[in-house]
Amino acid sequence: MGALVTVGSYLRAGAPPSRRGALGGLAAGTALMGWMRPMDAVWVVLPLLALGLRHRDPRRAAALLAGLAAGAAEWVIEAYVRYGGLLHRLSEGSAIQGGLGWHLAVVDQLRSLGGRTLCRPCAGALPGPLVTFWWCALPLLAALALLFAVRAGRTAATALPLACAASAAFPYLFLIGYAAPRFLLPAYALLAPPVAAALLRLASAPPRPWRPVAAGALCLAFAVHLGAQLTVLVRTADIAASGHRSWSRTATTLHRLGVRAPCLVTGEDALPVAFYAGCASAATSGPNADTTADAIARTARRVPTATLVPEGANPPPYARAWPWVAAENRRLYYTPGRGEGFPVRPRQVGDG
Template sequence: MVKTLNAPLVGLESRGPMPAARTPRRIGGLGGVAAVAAAFTLLQLVLVRPGMGLGWDEAVYVSQVSGHTPAAFFSAPRSRGISLLVAPIASWSSSTSLLRVYLAVLSGLGLFLALRIWRGLFPERVVVLAGVLFATLWVTVFYGPEVMPNYWVAIGALAGVGCFLRAQADRHDRPALWGAGVSAALLAWMRPTDAVWVVLPLFVLLVCVRRWRRPRLLAALVVGLGSGVVGWVAEAYVSFGGLGARLADASRIQGGLGWNIAVLDQLRSLGGQTLCRPCDSSLPAPQLIAWWFALPLLAAVGLAVAVRGRRTARTLLPLACAMTASIPYLFMIGYAAPRFLLPFYALLALPVADALVHLVTTARRAWRPAVVTLAALAFAGHLAMQYVVLEDAVSRSTAGRQEWARTAAELHRLGVRPPCVLNGYEALPIAFYAGCSSAQTQGHNANTTRQDFLRTARRTPTATLTTEEEGPPGYARDWPSHRFGDLRIHVSPAARAGTRE
């Protein structure tokens, strides 16, 4: 295997064969990578806390496979991969804590497998440091145990690019070939549109650069992508009126995709906002976002180190895939969420780690203690800032989800119990907590007509939720209204008839 990895990656490695990755001091076997993955799992369990309730999007994904609550409306941009991933737990248990532990362990295993692929392509200490850099970002720790697809897109991207490079180095490496296909499938099942952006540089090399052509590798990627995309396209025709209609709906829900510089929006979201829409807040404090500005500088140093070490392809390809993965979220969307850039951070971690190792190890001997100390202090400060943001994000998310749970309990007290229907402000997540269906007649989650909703309300316990500032909709003006926190709960006659005091 070592011999095959030292073979030329023809095309981009124009200066001759790739030298063996120099590892002056190996971290025994897979111990370093395993330690990073285990620590990542532990961080999730300790800092995010398994008892944190499910968020809005999580409620949608879990409800698709849950045996305890009706399936919520599944809008056009979504894909079914993350629902299938949590089905082994969510299909029989309503325990959020059990689901969080399951995902924390699974995300640690995913990180271990993805990093393991890069051993031999980069020195082991670089791979371990890359894992540390990615696994300690607040957004990575927060979304590892969440029922959201973005972390798994990042893992698929990291593993897929590594398998691609291995398959290029040795055309007889069948595990790498299979790994590329499985990684492409993971990407496509989680988010088909993201998958296309991530693998774009790989397809360009396979199709347009003669020396990089590998028909079997191309077939593996196509089959892997197809396994997820075909289902998404079929669902488009069954539920959305066709592929064009689904893509148009997805664009509309996301505010209309097109040229839109969202770099500042992403910076604003780094202060701990899980969703920045509309994104009109002030920028976070400089110390909270300084690391974001260091990334491109360190990545450039990493590329220079790779060119000098005659291993350009190993660094340039993850950089290229990171860039294409970030394009829709930095330049084509009108809002921001920090999770969108997880694939970007995962792929960028390798060249950044390579740059940091190079800067520390090549310093003059007299200066090396000072350089190491400075790097350690900078990293400690970076970690401190990350976990300040993480604690804030967890606290705010937990508070919001507890409020949904309290509202669900109040609905039950008012007679809105399963089978029941909710409509109005934040009806979708509250309906999940209450065990109800959610029915919207307008907006991004519209899934019924006003007439059908009123017909249901006459025979099923129903409530419409509004804010204090809003008045009730016309059909609910005669329904009893109850104030609960910042909400007004308008309860249908069918619910009142079933109230038990």
């Protein structure tokens, strides 16, 4: 929404007669983006800043920069207060993402369209053609929208949102090593108006006797697309609901074992299970790494602590002597002497 407000306000502010409210909308939309995701905001406004410099339009450039500064100020201040500076925060953020750099994530984004809310690591087969067809058609429809705009003499009104959509999508298609459908939502929002205009033009372009046929074909394509999206939605919702039920049952098991707040959960699915159990969570590796094994071992001597280990995997060294129970296709290792109501198997020499 911030991207749409920003690009729309930029176009209105440059159209005679210039409107002061459009400049306010430009600053507000940019501030909203900067407040929520500063780096994404920069990518969206890059084409706008470039155009403003080219046309020597200080008012729109000033509104963009003021909005960015206002929205990102908290994030920049926090970088110096908590992360040792802006560059250090950016470096740490890059490391958490696996190192930002050249990564061809186009196929990863295609894989994520099948209903994976986060595709990391992104492997497996691609979804069927009915699920991915719309995504592959978007660049072609965008090019068609630009062609129609050039012929109608409305190039800027179409080219600018298309350029900002491409800029917003670029880091998630080429600079990050995993994918999630939500990453491209700003790009989809910016593509929607020009592509919709192009589709309406396609429906009205044929000779009058053939227009009902063209409109019917477009309606049929929309129906198939919505049916495919509904299938993905239902499947994704079922998977999410199953995950929530599993996390809730695991949290109930932890409570019956005596792992209650204040407490700590580590291991597989530690974040959601800890949320359901009312505990803190910690990780020694992966994108959520925030502590060490020694620190977890020290914490376990003070508060109830549980480690979630997939069935058949070895527990971390600090939990090898802890008792455990089986639950939800995993083993729950927990600090001894705190549980009740479950048959507990102590750790045996030779266990995997």
